[in-house]
Amino acid sequence: MRRSMKRDSRIFSSVQAFIDVTLVCLGFNLAYIVYNYFFGIEFINIKPYFEVIPLVALASFIFFSVYGVFKCGEKPFIDTIFSVVLSAFFVDLSSVAMIFFVKGFNVPRITFVIAFIFQIVLLLIWKMVVFKTFPIFNKPKDVAIIGVGEETLAVAIKALEKGLSRLKVKCLINIEKDFCNDEIQNVDAVIISPELSNIQKEEILTKCMALNKNVYIIPELFEIAMFNARLTQFDDLPVFCVDKLGLSVEQQLIKRITDIIISLICIIISLPIMLLTYIIIKLYDGGPVIFSQERTTRWNKEFNLYKFRTMVINAEQMTGPVLASERDPRITPIGAFLRATRIDELPQFFNVLKGEMSIVGPRPERKFFIDQFTKDIPNFEYRLAVKAGITGLAQVMGKYTTTPRDKLRFDLLYIKNYSILMDLKIFFQTIKIMFMKAASKGFSEDKLNNYTLKELNISNLKNYSAFESMIK
Structure with a gap:
């Protein structure tokens, strides 16, 4: 089931990326039609337009990746609107720049202004459809947050504030009081609070691997240092090499x-x-x-x-x-x-x-x-x-x-x-x-005191008393 959901999510993202780039190119072609017919200008050679399309598609893929346009549904829709507008702007701007520096491309600059309008309209309509259908292909995961104190609760509040459609906090578990496999078995993934020791993290990770559960870890220095570590070996012993902190x-x-x-x-x-x-x-x-x-x-x-x-x-x-x-x-x-x-x-x-x-x-x-x-x-x-x-x-x-x-x-x-x-x-x-x-x-210090249990909407707080003093 989990593999099927993961596969569906990848397919959904790939289809979204393909249609995004296609709509940008379609907007460019519609601009060509408007420029040649609706403005009453004599029909011009279409060949330069087709020659520019690969440049437009390449620029689209780059800027859409930078601004996360392919990830519509994972963030608020207002974020997607800003991402789409800025991406389309830089796609057309970079395309104009490439045409300026590369001889042989005879495409009127006004075409890109018209294309920008078409691209924004087409992309936003498409993104509204994606935003509505996203939950169908990306069912929210029930997660358990394991920790010992305020940071554990803070993680839950951040998930609530972000409105993450992929994660739903089902329970908080105080590892100092009890650590039960039942809670882990009943969720799709586990979030490990940064307050825990490396020994505790390893224990949780071992249990989650045995139960085939995804694990989210808020990184501290050790996890950050190990990120992208180089694999080497001493004879037949595998070794991670952690490079020094800083730039060469x-x-x-x-x-x-x-x-x-x-x-x-x-x-x-x-x-x-x-x-x-x-x-x-x-x-x-x-x-x-x-x-x-x-x-x-x-x-x-x-x-x-x-x-x-x-x-x-x-x-x-x-x-x-x-x-x-x-x-x-x-x-x-x-x-x-x-x-x-x-x-x-x-x-x-x-x-x-x-x-x-x-x-x-x-x-x-x-x-x-x-x-x-x-x-x-x-x-x-x-x-x-x-x-x-x-x-x-x-x-x-x-x-x-x-x-x-x-x-x-x-x-x-x-x-x-x-x-x-x-x-x-x-x-x-x-x-x-x-x-x-x-x-x-600005900097806010009272987040923990502004939430009630009802607002958190967490169905199970294992050893609730451990968190009782932190919540209204």
């Missing part, structure tokens, strides 16, 4: 060249926006426009980070160094907009040009917070193995409300699995995040 000299060189090119392009493109922002902030309260603050980058080196000011003048004198909250009174109305759209980050491209930051990397923190987090969060110091970045995996996969511990997991995964292609993917995903307000909310 070659990777650092490629990353630096890429940083310079991208930052120069972004500064030129965003210059009108930066000038307009400068004027608006100055007119609002007459205070300083650029906010400079000491941050820490690779090897604990400190530098002055530049941002457009989003808070009231001398905000920190009122509160001291604190993290921005979801309804921070220090943030001005203009500042809220700048934060939501990430426009306040634009001056950091000059930090990148100076070599103090990278385009992609862990976000730079103040030394005050780094010292604090290092005491409270194990392995936090390892995120300083690479240069700090304007954006990062934690920014595109998480949001402002993501805890420092969870952001650390993303940062370490990025460092461990760095590639130039990964940098480019994160860069393009950041553009989508700029338009999604939910990803720019």
Whole structure:
């Protein structure tokens, strides 16, 4: 049964990808028809259009993969809308660029504008159908979450907030009180809380393998280090080789060249926006426009980070160094907009040009917070193995409300699995995040106290008393 569901899911995704790319090409062909017939322009040679189709299809596959368009149904539909619009935009933009640099393609540029409209309409209609039929091919899995404390409950709440259609939390199991095979047998998969020791994780994993159950593990340093480890051998003994954390000299060189090119392009493109922002902030309260603050980058080196000011003048004198909250009174109305759209980050491209930051990397923190987090969060110091970045995996996969511990997991995964292609993917995903307000909310600390048992909708809490104090 499980294999059949997995096979159906793969077939569903493959069919979706094929139709997605086909609709983009169809939109391009419809644009050709409109251009030639409805605008009353003399019929032109169709051959260049057919020659461009492979380029359009290739660009579609690349950008649809980057933005997760093939995964419609796994995320909220509003996320799919942003992904479709941005993907179609970059597909047509890159196609125009390729035609410009490759001689022999005589296709009017206006065709791509018309094609963009057709592609958006066709894709969104198709995605609405996919979104409605997704549950038929992807039945939700009942899962049990095994742990000992607050993080166990936090995992359940994250699943609830995300509205994951593939997972339904059926029970919470407190491993310190009891660990029963019955609960595991009655679910499709098990989620292991990060609070558990490696010995406990191994015990659960062994039982799940015996019962043929899927296992989800929230990774800590050991699991992250083992990810993509190289297999070697000592005589007849298999051995995993875990490479050192950080980038090689070659990777650092490629990353630096890429940083310079991208930052120069972004500064030129965003210059009108930066000038307009400068004027608006100055007119609002007459205070300083650029906010400079000491941050820490690779090897604990400190530098002055530049941002457009989003808070009231001398905000920190009122509160001291604190993290921005979801309804921070220090943030001005203009500042809220700048934060939501990430426009306040634009001056950091000059930090990148100076070599103090990278385009992609862990976000730079103040030394005050780094010292604090290092005491409270194990392995936090390892995120300083690479240069700090304007954006990062934690920014595109998480949001402002993501805890420092969870952001650390993303940062370490990025460092461990760095590639130039990964940098480019994160860069393009950041553009989508700029338009999604939910990803720019402030830090929230009271999630556990805002839920009742009824809202959690968990049918079984094994040893409920272990979680009773955490839930209303």
